Structures are given as structure tokens and as C-alpha cells.
Amino acid sequence: MNIDTIKNGYVIDHITSGNAMKIYELLELGKLDCQVAIITNAKSKKSGTKDIIKVGELINLDMDKLAYIDSNITINVVKNDKIIEKKKLTLPEKLVNVCMCNNPRCITSTEKELDQVFILTDKERNIYRCIYCETKLNKN
Amino acid sequence: MNKEVRHLTNIEELSVDEIDDLIKVANDIIANPNKYKDKCNGKILATLFFEPSTRTRLSFESAMLRLGGNVLGFSEANSSSVAKGESLSDTIQVVGGYADIIAMRHYKEGAPLVACNKSSIPIINAGDGGHNHPTQTLTDLLTINREKKRLNNLVIGLCGDLKFGRTVHSLITAMSRYKNIKFILISPKELELPEYVKKEVLEKNNIEYIETNNIEEYMSRLDILYMTRVQKERFFNEADYIRLKDYYILDKNKLKNAKDDLCIMHPLPRVNEISTDVDNDPRSKYFLQAKYGVYIRMALILKLLEVK
């Protein structure tokens, strides 16, 4: 399969199979004016299959959201047909308004103007907790 | 936000030394109540109870009155501005102009953090949903200190709802900072202590614990037996509640192998987890425990108001 190479933009590579659509939605890539290509189940040397997203413009990518969905991702920054940088992601210490607390008893469910804030409480196990009620963030 | 104001939302915000100091002051209040009767003259405690809890509210009010202060507040959300749709942040900022310190109970977990971020005066969390209730834990610690004369070298039996029972979780957290503590966790399978408390508190601190569903099995080893109530509001399913609510009832017979100096505790109110025939056993300390709750709250109010 052949998808146009991009002149300026990003190739978001090594996305765990199945996560591309989550990224598409959370980063609202559908609202962009530029070309966006989503490739799912591409062959991968590392893990069998992977997803890839190509974005045809150097937009402001929200790295925290990307890392939250999938910290294995590599981001290739393309400028004038050349990859000028390969970015690896690290888990953000804090997630602000990336996801909602799903504890129905949490104060964020009634106090509407509050930011939804989660902090990384366990790096090894990739566990985030709501700063208000301390409920573990369930990523699914 | 005022950074200099000290609040208490969670027992872990207090160091072991600070807890020792609070216990010392509480013991001094018990010994010399007259010395403290005017310490908070002219000060006002606001009790903001968005969820009713008569016992906890009265305990706070008694504490402030015994310090010579005054109290105002509300005892449930539908008699307050919340019923008119005011946000918690707004309520807190308004009350900051009416009082010097707030004791707040809220049905939403994390509400105290929101309140503290907006408050110009100290806030004491008097319970937020199934989350934290630090003054209950302070009460428990004062009771253990007074009745056992120590906070280390103890075998503590926790019995009943260990899954949803927040008093149990924070007592475990608080006690795990003292030396040579062992826990006997007594509960039916369905109400076992959650995995994260075992992992993140007990195992992380290398604390010995045994799980059993038989209340009598380890009775003879216990220094403290902490009974809890199975609370209906923590269940999503009525049938489970009915099935589990009477699982453990402590009576005289079950105490036959217990130590003479066992200390029987309960955060109260009890429903029927402790048979009334245990009440006149000298080892029953739960009514004393409720009384101690007033003294430790007095000590806490003095600390947060920085009254010497």
C-alpha cells in the first residue's frame, strides 16, 4: 500500500495496533485542514503489526495526550521531505483535561468548572490517579 | 489560594511527630480541661455538613464549645445554598468571611481539596464520601494511646467491612508508620481489604498480616479488636448488603479466649455488630473512643488556628 509521502508534517509511528483511532479522536485530527492518513495493521518488525498516522502539516501536537494513549509511539518530524527529528515519548507527570474521572462519587462530577487532573503515581505500572478522589484512571 | 493556611484533608498530611503532639495536647486537655476552656474565645467554627452525620458534627461542635468558641453551620445539603445550586468553591469563599475555621463533610470524594484550594481559613475534612476521614483516625490513635499506653508492638484485629470501610484503610495507613504492628484482617471474601491497600501500604512497609473469615481464630492474640459496620450506602446492590450485613456479630461468647487487656473499638454508630451484652465488659472502649474524639478535635482546632 502506498500513501503519499509528506513534505512537512509528522509520521506517528509504532502505534500499538488499534490505538490509531483513539489518537485520531482524542487529538481531534479530524478537525484539521491538512491531510491526515491513518494506516492500521501495518507490518512491524518489533511487534507484528502496528498503526501509523501521517499528518501533512507541522501542527502543535499534544505530546501528553499521545503518551497517555500509547507511550511506545515514535514521532518522526518531517521537514522538506526529510526526517529531521525522531521523538520518543515519556509518560507525563500530570494529565490535565485529557480524560475524565469515572468515579461517580468524585467531586469533579458535580463541580463543573474543575479541571480534570490526574497524576502519575506509579511509573512502572503506568498508573494515574485523580488528584481529587485518588481513583485509578482506567484507560479503557 | 492562601498557601500559609494549614488544612487537614488526609491523615497522611500529618507527620508522626505532629500526631504525637496532638495526642500530647489531647491528653493534657483531658487532665486539665480548665486550662483550655477559654482558648478559642471569640473564634467561630463553621460546620458545613453537605451530608448528615450527627455524631461527627456534634463532636466538632462540642470540641469548639469546650474551647470557649462558637459554632454555626448546616447539617445537610438541602437546607443549604447547595440546594439553590451554589458551587462548593463559592460556598467556601463566602463562609471564609463568617468563620475562623471550617469542619466540612461532603458526599463527594475529593471535595476537601477543592475547598482547600479556595479557602482563606483552615478546613478540616470531616469525611468525604468513601475517601478520607482523618479525625476519625486521630480519634482511634488517641484511644489506642490512652488504652494501651503505646502505638507500637500491637496486634490489631480489623473486623467487618474491610473493602469499603475507609476508617479501616486510614487506620492501617496511620498504624503502618509505627514499629512492630501486625494486622489480623477478619472479613468475608466479598468484603476483603482491597489489593491496593495490601500492596501499597502493608507490603510496601513490610507489615505482617493474616487474612481470615473466622473472628475467633486469632482472638487470643489480639491487643485491639476494631469492629466496623457494613454500610448500606457503599453497596450498589441491596441483596449483597442484606446477605453480608450480619456476617459478624461480636458477643460475649466470641470473646472467651481474648486477652484480659484487649481493647474493643468501633467508630460508631453501630447497628448490631457488637451485641449489647459486650457493652459492660471492661474491655469495651467504643463509648470512651467517641468521647476521646472530642479531645483530639480540640487539639486539632488549636493546632490549625495556631492557638498556643
Ligand SMILES: [Zn+2]
Ligand atoms: Zn476523581
